[in-house]
Amino acid sequence: xxxxxxxxxxxxxxxxxxxxxxxxxxxxxxxxxxxxxxxxxxxxxxxxxxxxxxxxxxxxxxxxxxxxxxxxxxxxxxxxxxxxxxxxxxxxxxxxxxxxxxxxxxxxxxxxxxxxxxxxxxxxxxxxxxxxxxx
Numbered sequence: 001x002x003x004x005x006x007x008x009x010x011x012x013x014x015x016x017x018x019x020x021x022x023x024x025x026x027x028x029x030x031x032x033x034x035x036x037x038x039x040x041x042x043x044x045x046x047x048x049x050x051x052x053x054x055x056x057x058x059x060x061x062x063x064x065x066x067x068x069x070x071x072x073x074x075x076x077x078x079x080x081x082x083x084x085x086x087x088x089x090x091x092x093x094x095x096x097x098x099x100x101x102x103x104x105x106x107x108x109x110x111x112x113x114x115x116x117x118x119x120x121x122x123x124x125x126x127x128x129x130x131x132x133x134x135x
Contacts, residue, residue: 009057009064013037016045016064018054032057032066045084046074058103058111065092067100067113081113093131094121108132 005019015035017024024033025041030048035041045064052070059065064084066073073082079095081103096117104112113120113129120129 006053006055007057009059011059011064012061016057016059018057018066018068020053022048022051031068031070046089049073055099055101055115056103056113058105060105060109065103065105065111067096067103067115069099080115080117096120096125096129 001021002023003019003021005017005021007018009016014037018032020031022028022030027042027044029042029044030050031052031054032045032048034043034045036043049070050072052068054066054068056067057064067081069080071077071079073089076089076091078091080100081092081095083090083092096115097119098117099115100113101115110130110132114127117125117127119125
């Protein structure tokens with residue numbers, strides 16, 4: 001990596017890294033990458049987060065969730081939180097009005113986000129929010 005990694009997630013097979021980097025090995029990844037443990041190579045997740053930082057990752061064995069200060073994920077408008085389904089990035093619940101610094105997922109599939117935001121999905125949230133992602 002050419003700069004700092006701030007967060008890591010594991011999906012049972014591969015490792016995901018997020019941070020302020022734009023390169024992993026010889027690959028341009030733009031703040032987020034997957035380390036393929038079978039191939040021992042880094043892989044890009046689309047075109048990444050366009051120079052913004054990923055501070056939080058969580059994986060629920062189906063999708064990867066990323067949080068940070070980004071507003072674009074692989075060309076998709078998002079507001080500091082996004083979901084990767086293995087092939088594309090998606091907006092999550094309308095996003096946050098400020099940075100996401102931590103993510104967690106419970107056994108019921110509820111997603112928790114913490115950070116410096118005061119609105120989540122347009123609703124008042126005092127720096128913490130919870131929702132169920134509808135796949």
